[in-house]
Amino acid sequence: MHIRFATANLLNYLAPPNAFYDFNNIYEAGQWQQKQAWLNRKLAALNADVIGFQEVFTPEALQQQVTELGYPYFAVVDQPKISDGYIYSSPVVAIASRFELIEVKQIDVTVEGFSFQRQPLRATLIHPALGLVDVYVVHFKSQRSMLESEEDARLVDAWQTELYGRWQSAMQRGQEAHLLHQAMVQRKRQYGHPMVLMGDFNQVLSSMEFNALRATHRFRQPDTFAPLLPYHLHDSWELFSHSHAGARKPTHYSGASGQVLDYILLSSDFTQDADHPVATVVDYHVEDHHLVNPHSEADRFASDHALVAVTLQCAKTIAGNSELPL
Incomplete structure (x- = not known):
């Protein structure tokens, strides 16, 4: 049995007559139909079982669209x-x-003065072979500067403001990733469910901001690998590429330059390192x-990101993972 996860940045998914960001950014009726038709074709091609979306302004319209495509379970935890x-x-x-989503929650943090730029969600689904799986959908802070320079600012001043604002964006993105990771580990310790983290990371995974998501041992203590194994996250591309040749495709382009910004990470339950791999x-x-x-x-009204999907083959025998969360 297989299960397929996908992540899709939809780029300004907003039903008319509303506007995104500025009063004149409004899709005409025909343009909106083209955007929805594009998404229908892409989702049909992906044929994923579980999809995480970013850049959603009109959840009601998206829910209606995906319901018609055979996805009866849909959720958001925030509003634009x-x-x-x-x-x-x-x-x-x-x-x-x-598959049924038995619980959907936002990620709560208690750090004073901090809030996510875009609230991540955690959905627990129930699968006939895997049992309960915790799926996290994220859209980390963009690389855009968090500071706006004055229109009449001198070039050097505007440059300095932009540099500092981009560093603030990196710090925000890093804090989002680390606090999310803490929440994921805490839940994993409590319930032990396999974990899937997917979304638009807005930076390459190797960036310093995502150290927590890639960590496998304590600083200068590699022997801590085994005790921490249940909490490790793995890039699904790396798990796949171990047995398949080929270059990795970018998921976003700036001119002719491409980067991988969209990821699906999997907990060690989906690797051969686990005592009882589930898939x-x-x-x-x-x-x-x-x-x-x-x-x-x-x-014409496509996303500026590629859509990413990963297929997992479930193990024949699933050990544990049968209790519903409290």
Whole structure:
């Protein structure tokens, strides 16, 4: 039995007559239909069982669309900000699933003065072979500067403001990743469910901000690997590429330069290092035709990110993982 996870940044998914970020960013009826049609085609091609979405301004419209595509379970944990009654900002993440979501929660942190730029969600699904699985959907802080320079600022001053603002963005993104990781480890210690973390990371995984997500031992103490193994996260591409050759495809382009910004990370339950692996990675797919070979009409309102999917083959025998969360 297989299960397929996917992550999709939808780029300004907002039903008209509302506007995203600015009063004149409004899809015409035909444009909105084109955007929805594009998403229908992509989701049909991916054929994923569980999908994490980013850049969602209209959750109600997305829920209706994915329900018609065979995803009866849908959830968000936050709402976008609205000004002047129709201008939307701060999009939210969402999850759609063919399998029942028995619990959906936001990630709560207690650090004074901190809040996520975009609230992550945790959904616990129940799968006939895997049992209970905790799925996290994220959209980490972008690389855009958190500071705006004055319009009449001198070039050097504007440059310095931008540099400092981008560093603040990196610190915000790093704090988001570390506090999310703490929440994931805490829940894993309490319930032991396999974990999937997916979304738009807005930076490459090897960046310093994501040290916690890649850590496997204490500083200068590599012998701590085994005791920490249940809490490790693994890049699904690396798990797949161990047995398959080929270069990794970027998921976002700036001009001709591409980077991998969209990831699906898996807990050690899905690796051969686990005492009782629950599943193994058998396919990794990047849906990027709209980026590398776009068709003007069909992809006119596509996302600026590729969609990423990973397929897991479930083990025949699943040990434990049968108790519902309290």
